[in-house]
Amino acid sequence: MSVSQLARSIKASPTLRLNETAAKLREKGEPVIHLGGGEPKSKAPLDAVLNCGAQLNTGEVRYAPADGLPALKKAILRYTEENYGRMLAPQNVIASSGAKQSIMTVLYAILEPKDEVVYPAPYWVSYPEMVKLAGGVPVAVTPEDGSFVPTVPDIADKVGSYTKVIVLNSPNNPSGIMYPAEFIAEMVEFCEKKNLWLVMDDLYNRLVFDGKKAPNPYDYAKQDITQSKLVVVQGVSKMYAMTGFRIGWALGNRELVEAMTNIQSHQTSGPVTVSQWAAIGALSGVQSGIESLRLTLENQRNVMVERLAAIAGVHVTKPNGTFYCFPDMSAYMKDSQKLAELLLERVRVVTVPGKEFGMDGHLRLSYCGTIKEIMDGLERIKWALDPQAPNELILGERKLVRDWA
Ligand code: PLP
Numbered sequence: 001m002s003v004s005q006l007a008r009s010i011k012a013s014p015t016l017r018l019n020e021t022a023a024k025l026r027e028k029g030e031p032v033i034h035l036g037g038g039e040p041k042s043k044a045p046l047d048a049v050l051n052c053g054a055q056l057n058t059g060e061v062r063y064a065p066a067d068g069l070p071a072l073k074k075a076i077l078r079y080t081e082e083n084y085g086r087m088l089a090p091q092n093v094i095a096s097s098g099a100k101q102s103i104m105t106v107l108y109a110i111l112e113p114k115d116e117v118v119y120p121a122p123y124w125v126s127y128p129e130m131v132k133l134a135g136g137v138p139v140a141v142t143p144e145d146g147s148f149v150p151t152v153p154d155i156a157d158k159v160g161s162y163t164k165v166i167v168l169n170s171p172n173n174p175s176g177i178m179y180p181a182e183f184i185a186e187m188v189e190f191c192e193k194k195n196l197w198l199v200m201d202d203l204y205n206r207l208v209f210d211g212k213k214a215p216n217p218y219d220y221a222k223q224d225i226t227q228s229k230l231v232v233v234q235g236v237s238k239m240y241a242m243t244g245f246r247i248g249w250a251l252g253n254r255e256l257v258e259a260m261t262n263i264q265s266h267q268t269s270g271p272v273t274v275s276q277w278a279a280i281g282a283l284s285g286v287q288s289g290i291e292s293l294r295l296t297l298e299n300q301r302n303v304m305v306e307r308l309a310a311i312a313g314v315h316v317t318k319p320n321g322t323f324y325c326f327p328d329m330s331a332y333m334k335d336s337q338k339l340a341e342l343l344l345e346r347v348r349v350v351t352v353p354g355k356e357f358g359m360d361g362h363l364r365l366s367y368c369g370t371i372k373e374i375m376d377g378l379e380r381i382k383w384a385l386d387p388q389a390p391n392e393l394i395l396g397e398r399k400l401v402r403d404w405a
Pocket of ligand 1: 038097098099100101124169173201203235236237243246247248
């Protein structure tokens, strides 16, 4: 049996693969610390659970419309008005099985074969694979100055006659960096002028630190929603800690939303009805959970940055959002895949190689676990890498002796 050429060109999601590896090691009783995860540890909001539970108790769980239940779309519209200051119509919203499906469906709806999709590096691991799945060509832009913040000329340089879409994710997975408002403003203007689609992957825009607020792309849009090619993608996964519910959405012009709805209707039908009830509960209920998650993450970010900075040779750019940090570890090893393997093998710490995000020499570390996990994980990393660290480390019931540095 041979699978298609397209299937062969698609890599497994490295983060999901790492979760499996960590789970298997844990099952064997290994003292694994998972700094590779991409989900907050807090519980889903009570309103989500209650709304979902109440509806579930009726025992009537039916198909939902392909673009989502009207009540969910209404809740999303209210959320959009409150948080983006935009009053949109139900025809401008489509709910999907996670933001992942929203992005995938946007690409299916707008790409012609060989159209190019441009996005800055470091980038979320799924963008290149999604673009390939939709028949397009992924084009990553690495900021000239070696930072995590692209400039408009960096991007413009990669935009050509085949470019159809620009995707921006800010605050960014994996760097945790929020792009400045001026950059977002210029990109909105640039895309309007060049007639390009601009997909704003805003999944982390409520998880921002140091008193900052994520720029609102609609503030800079001159075109109204009927002609606009601006698409905003959001979801409940990160801000409400509801990753397992799989609900995300996209906001865009009617023609796009209609095309996406047609695609979704043949692909998955509407998102899982039970999950939509939960999302309605989360969006309509008490919102304080977002702020308490944000505060917890800010504190955890501080601990992680402080500990990383204490490892000689590690260069860390302080994240101002998300729950990721993307330190430059190239002083120890340029090949991030090998470094991640070494850390897992020797000290049982799961990290994600920067290579997967288009920037080798870095590791993505998550601070969405507990403070203890962060501190212990970084102590182990320091021990594994830093020749100045003591020669022995107690790991579970084992005493490790460093014999490789
Ligand atoms: N976009 C980014 C930048 C992400 O990091 C993720 C999840 O990790 C997603 C989209 C997908 O989120 P969802 O769980 O809603 O599918």
